[in-house]
Amino acid sequence: MGNxxxxxxxxxxxxxxxxxxxxxxxxxxxxxxxxxxAAAEIGSRAMRYYRLWIYTCNTVILAGTLAFVGAAVxxxxxxxxxxxxxxxxxxxxxFLYAYLALATQGGALxxxxxxxxxxxxxxxxxxxxxxxxxxxxxxxxxxxFWAFRFEKVCQELKPALKARFQQEYMPGNxxxxxxxxxQTEDSCCGITGPQDYRNGTExxxxxxxxxxxxxxxxxxxxxxxxxxxxxxLVAYLRSTASILxxxxxxxxxxLKLCFLGILRYEIREMIQKIRILRAEMDLxxxxxxxxxxxxxxxxxxxxxxxxxxxxxxALLSSPMTQTKNPNxxxxxxxxxxxxxxxx
Numbered sequence: 185m186g187n188x189x190x191x192x193x194x195x196x197x198x199x200x201x202x203x204x205x206x207x208x209x210x211x212x213x214x215x216x217x218x219x220x221x222a223a224a225e226i227g228s229r230a231m232r233y234y235r236l237w238i239y240t241c242n243t244v245i246l247a248g249t250l251a252f253v254g255a256a257v258x259x260x261x262x263x264x265x266x267x268x269x270x271x272x273x274x275x276x277x278x279f280l281y282a283y284l285a286l287a288t289q290g291g292a293l294x295x296x297x298x299x300x301x302x303x304x305x306x307x308x309x310x311x312x313x314x315x316x317x318x319x320x321x322x323x324x325x326x327x328x329f330w331a332f333r334f335e336k337v338c339q340e341l342k343p344a345l346k347a348r349f350q351q352e353y354m355p356g357n358x359x360x361x362x363x364x365x366x367q368t369e370d371s372c373c374g375i376t377g378p379q380d381y382r383n384g385t386e387x388x389x390x391x392x393x394x395x396x397x398x399x400x401x402x403x404x405x406x407x408x409x410x411x412x413x414x415x416x417l418v419a420y421l422r423s424t425a426s427i428l429x430x431x432x433x434x435x436x437x438x439l440k441l442c443f444l445g446i447l448r449y450e451i452r453e454m455i456q457k458i459r460i461l462r463a464e465m466d467l468x469x470x471x472x473x474x475x476x477x478x479x480x481x482x483x484x485x486x487x488x489x490x491x492x493x494x495x496x497x498a499l500l501s502s503p504m505t506q507t508k509n510p511n512x513x514x515x516x517x518x519x520x521x522x523x524x525x526x527x
Contacts, residue, residue: 234451234453235301237447237450238297238298238301238312241443241446242293242294244443245294245436245439245443246291246294248435248439249289249436250290252428252431253290255431256428259424260424263420263424264362265366267362268345268359268362268366269341269344270345270348271337271341272421278329278333281322281326282326285319285323288315288319289319293312293316293319296312297312304454304461306459309454310451310455313447319440320437323433323440327433327437334421334425338418338422341417342375342376345375345414345417346375349375355389360391364391364393365393366416366417367391367393367409367413368393370413370416371396371411372412372413373409373410373411373412373413377410377411378394378410390405394408394409395408
């Protein structure tokens, strides 16, 4: 009879220890999966702000790039006057860089930024920022190059047109057709004026496109355009350069500069958050619980969580040891246990 209560007490405590240990082993898979999902959800909410900055940067730069491309196509590629300027070809090294830069910031840059933000990759985020920096540096170099080159093109336009006129102009050929269209639409005549047709060889006749006013009773021209087409071409070049400069440097390059400063700070913060989240995910994989989740548990749940800790299980499952005091007497805990048995 004396042994019943003691054995019952031990039996009531021992299954609790085994149950706690079994719960830790058996529920580790589900706990780890749910903890990983919770950590992923926390990481997604934490990164939403930083991803928004990258998405905004990509959208604004893409819109500016499309506006620049539209203006360049309309004023340079599709305008026939460009073909009349001898030194303005589409295969210049600066133009080739412009094609590559526009293609990069019109799709490749946005793709890299979105993938880096979705995957939370430190390398891709740094590559995204460095690519944006390279594009801005390239814009500055090309802008400085054309600041000096453009004035040289305008100064060399008149002698280049005269040389081309002497070599290629023939009534009815492609150059003459384009020149007639220029003279009709821009109300000009010749390179510097109507005298360009009189000072040439006899095969050059005054084209009808140079006529500003004709006689009502005959088709004879009474008054010709006195302004040379070289001035009209220079005005076309300057207006096109102004449009592309405003869109390319006052808008697009300025946006790149602003976003470089903003994203440098935001990407640093984002990388720090990524490292913290990765550390938490590693702890989640080891312990099977989200770090910081114990703070949200109640007192009962916190006491139950102590039972499933590995160190708690090892402590509870270790055998009871007897110690002796220096006088050689039995342990006080053993004497207390025997006294309970006698009772």
